[in-house]
Amino acid sequence: MAVAQDHFAAKWVESSGGEIPPNSFLEGNYAIGRGHFKDGIHIGYVDKDRKGLVIGWGGKEEILHNYEVLTGDKSHFHWVECSGVCRSQSKFIPLKGGYEAEQNKELYIAKAEHDGKIRIGKVGQHLNIMTYADSYFKKFDRFFFF
Known part of the structure; x- marks a missing residue:
């Protein structure tokens, strides 16, 4: 069942090559991003030094x-701290982030700290x-609007 929604205060803007548009949602030194990969849309972070969006897959x-x-x-x-299965909460709605190719399963934006750095994942x-890449986090924060 789909629970994520778009929101009037958020807009996904096309970019490339490590560029980060004005008014981007930043976490540490990175912007929250998403991209098409293997027939899905996957969530990650924009790394200027690596000239692209970094996703875990x-x-x-x-x-x-x-x-x-x-x-x-x-x-x-x-951000709302979570652990375990990602279920919606009545007062918080996850922002639509992406989807898995398999059965069009929704993906939400999440972050966790790893080796002293913020990692954006799904x-x-x-x-x-x-x-996130080869790391798995049982405790993380999810991105919601209210």
């Missing part, structure tokens, strides 16, 4: 040179962890 990092960056008014959104109702 199949246990490793993939760099996409064409992607979308989340922009807008971040004051309508906040979670969904079908996952009980946040995945």
